[in-house]
Amino acid sequence: MARDLETALLRSFVTAVRTGSISRAATALGHTQPALSQQLRKLESAVGRPLLYRSASGVSPTRAGEELLPYAERILSLSAQALTETRRTLTGRCGVGLLEDLAASHLAQALADLARLHPDATLEVLTFANAAMREAYDAGRVQLVLDEVPYLPAHPRWTVRRPLVWAIGPGVDLNADPLPVVLFSNPCFWRTAVLETLEKADRPWRLAFESTSLLGVLAAVRAGLGVAALMPANVDPQMACHDPNALPTLPDVELGLARHPRAAGDPLIDAVETALRRMI
Numbered sequence: 001m002a003r004d005l006e007t008a009l010l011r012s013f014v015t016a017v018r019t020g021s022i023s024r025a026a027t028a029l030g031h032t033q034p035a036l037s038q039q040l041r042k043l044e045s046a047v048g049r050p051l052l053y054r055s056a057s058g059v060s061p062t063r064a065g066e067e068l069l070p071y072a073e074r075i076l077s078l079s080a081q082a083l084t085e086t087r088r089t090l091t092g093r094c095g096v097g098l099l100e101d102l103a104a105s106h107l108a109q110a111l112a113d114l115a116r117l118h119p120d121a122t123l124e125v126l127t128f129a130n131a132a133m134r135e136a137y138d139a140g141r142v143q144l145v146l147d148e149v150p151y152l153p154a155h156p157r158w159t160v161r162r163p164l165v166w167a168i169g170p171g172v173d174l175n176a177d178p179l180p181v182v183l184f185s186n187p188c189f190w191r192t193a194v195l196e197t198l199e200k201a202d203r204p205w206r207l208a209f210e211s212t213s214l215l216g217v218l219a220a221v222r223a224g225l226g227v228a229a230l231m232p233a234n235v236d237p238q239m240a241c242h243d244p245n246a247l248p249t250l251p252d253v254e255l256g257l258a259r260h261p262r263a264a265g266d267p268l269i270d271a272v273e274t275a276l277r278r279m280i
Contacts, residue, residue: 007079009043010072012036013051017069020058053242063237070106070233077110077279090118092268097136097145099255100127100214102280105233107146110279114271121268130187143263146276148189149256156256157273160280164190164250165232167239169224174246180208180226182217193251194229201248255280 016025016036026036044051051065061069096111108125115123128136130151136142137153145153172180179198183191198205208226211217214234221228221239229250241247257276263269 003046005043005046005072005075007076009039009046010075012039013043013065014069014072014076016040016052016059017061017065020060022054022059060242063240066232066235066237066240073279074106074109074113077106077275078113080278089120090268090271091120092266093122093124094144094263094266094269094272095124095126095136095142096272096276097126097128097133097142097147099147101231101234102146102255103127104214105231107276107279110275111272114275118268118271123272137258137260140260140262143260143266143269144273144276145258146255146280147258149254150189152256152258154258154260157259158277159254159256161252161254162231162280163252164194164229165235166241166247166250167218167221167228167230167235168241169221169226169239171224172226174227174241174243178204178206179247181205182209182211182220182226182228183207184217185210185212190229190251190253197248197250203248 012025012029012031015028016022019025019028022036022040023033026033029036031039040052047064047068049064050062051068052059053062098107102108103125111123111125115121124141126133126136126142133142133145133147133151134153137145149156149159168174169182181194181198183194185191195205209217209220211220214230217228217230218234220226222236227241227247231253257273259269259273
């Protein structure tokens with residue numbers, strides 16, 4: 001008999017990973033801590049592998065948990081979209097400007113799923129450089145922009161902070177002096193934050209590779225050239241750093257969404273913004 005993954009169990013797992021704590025996840029979901037722990041064990045039993053590292057300081061995903069997380073988030077998003085979007089028909093066009101790191105994650109797939117639910121609507125996802133994105137926004141080609149707050153073309157409607165994590169190339173010695181680092185080329189807001197983090201931790205570093213694109217940075221890490229700071233969704237399981245003391249803790253990234261004033265009241269753009277907020 002085929003086994004199904006219950007959305008309630010997936011929601012418990014995703015919330016535990018996002019909050020980093022079973023107790024905080026239980027509070028967020030309105031459960032007791034023992035009840036949430038039981039749900040997590042039930043999910044691990046269904047998957048057949050441990051999904052969380054548990055310690056006195058909280059929880060973090062195992063390799064199996066990292067592999068399951070994007071699927072769990074997509075299933076929950078699809079479930080919410082199906083309940084909402086099947087009750088209405090949306091038409092028109094919406095241009096969405098995304099930070100490349102977000103376009104390469106599950107967000108683009110969530111938008112594709114939304115478009116599939118509404119075949120009479122057209123969605124366009126763009127990953128321009130900052131100046132080109134502002135031009136597209138000013139020209140009305142892009143109605144929504146989700147990017148780092150300093151690079152938004154207008155004041156954000158809402159903001160959220162998300163973590164950066166270390167991605168480690170194969171064979172890279174984390175005790176190397178200096179530490180080989182792979183960076184995004186300037187201008188990049190978190191490039192400065194990453195280097196400041198290393199300086200504050202007194203970790204000597206050297207620039208091993210830099211690129212203007214996520215694909216370039218990922219290729220360098222996969223080739224074993226060094227370590228890089230990335231969003232969790234773009235880190236391959238084999239790149240993950242499981243030793244919290246091996247490298248200094250990275251700062252969060254503040255993301256925000258800007259919406260063109262001429263897009264006010266448009267049902268399609270309302271739906272896209274809701275989907276982005278839900279997934280981010």
